[in-house]
Amino acid sequence: AQSVTQPDIHITVSEGASLELRCNYSYGATPYLFWYVQSPGQGLQLLLKYFSGDTLVQGIKGFEAEFKRSQSSFNLRKPSVHWSDAAEYFCAVGAGYSSASKIIFGSGTRLSIRP
Amino acid sequence: NAGVTQTPKFRVLKTGQSMTLLCAQDMNHEYMYWYRQDPGMGLRLIHYSVGEGTTAKGEVPDGYNVSRLKKQNFLLGLESAAPSQTSVYFCASSPGVASAIYGYTFGSGTRLTVV
Numbered sequence: 098a099q100s101v102t103q104p105d106i107h108i109t110v111s112e113g114a115s116l117e118l119r120c121n122y123s124y125g126a127t128p129y130l131f132w133y134v135q136s137p138g139q140g141l142q143l144l145l146k147y148f149s150g151d152t153l154v155q156g157i158k159g160f161e162a163e164f165k166r167s168q169s170s171f172n173l174r175k176p177s178v179h180w181s182d183a184a185e186y187f188c189a190v191g192a193g194y195s196s197a198s199k200i201i202f203g204s205g206t207r208l209s210i211r212p
Numbered sequence: 213n214a215g216v217t218q219t220p221k222f223r224v225l226k227t228g229q230s231m232t233l234l235c236a237q238d239m240n241h242e243y244m245y246w247y248r249q250d251p252g253m254g255l256r257l258i259h260y261s262v263g264e265g266t267t268a269k270g271e272v273p274d275g276y277n278v279s280r281l282k283k284q285n286f287l288l289g290l291e292s293a294a295p296s297q298t299s300v301y302f303c304a305s306s307p308g309v310a311s312a313i314y315g316y317t318f319g320s321g322t323r324l325t326v327v
Contacts, residue, residue: 141316141318202255
């Protein structure tokens with residue numbers, strides 16, 4: 098069965114600094130990978146997704162993620178964070194193409210921005 | 213363009229009371245899901261449905277029941293609420309069998325407190 102690990106529970110970065118959020122997955126075949134963002138009091142919004150092709154994926158709000166099969170990782174990056182990026186970020190993995198296929202979410206990384 | 217709508221947004225229950233959470237989607241999606249979100253645990257799947265009239269158990273189904281009488285609605289019921297069910301509940305939907313590839317659309321959540 099697939100699983101997702103986000104090793105960082107909480108990260109604080111300064112506004113304007115670069116950001117990298119880590120995500121490691123476990124799945125025997127090619128996974129389908131997602132990053133979601135949850136702003137306070139809101140639902141989850143899809144930032145980006147990977148399921149084939151170029152391993153560097155561009156998303157909304159200036160985010161990107163790189164799929165590295167050899168490391169089983171799908172880290173999220175942003176070159177310069179803004180105060181509005183403060184939120185919780187979830188990595189997720191989907192597997193399979195059947196009615197039983199579901200997306201499994203990591204436990205999340207809370208991002209705080211230092212002024 | 214409402215997407216996924218959850219009602220109510222907030223609710224306080226006494227132990228032993230019952231209630232129903234409603235999820236409605238206007239995107240003609242086949243699949244619908246109920247998750248609960250607890251600090252440090254990410255999102256855990258309670259129940260899901262792959263079409264009108266169908267339901268299936270997820271990771272943490274105990275204490276909950278669901279119904280999908282109409283394609284656009286997915287109801288989550290608590291027959292006898294317990295303090296352990298204090299959580300934020302999210303509904304999500306997806307187009308169909310490729311949901312693990314294309315991702316889900318989430319509602320904004322229901323914050324439930326059981327005292």
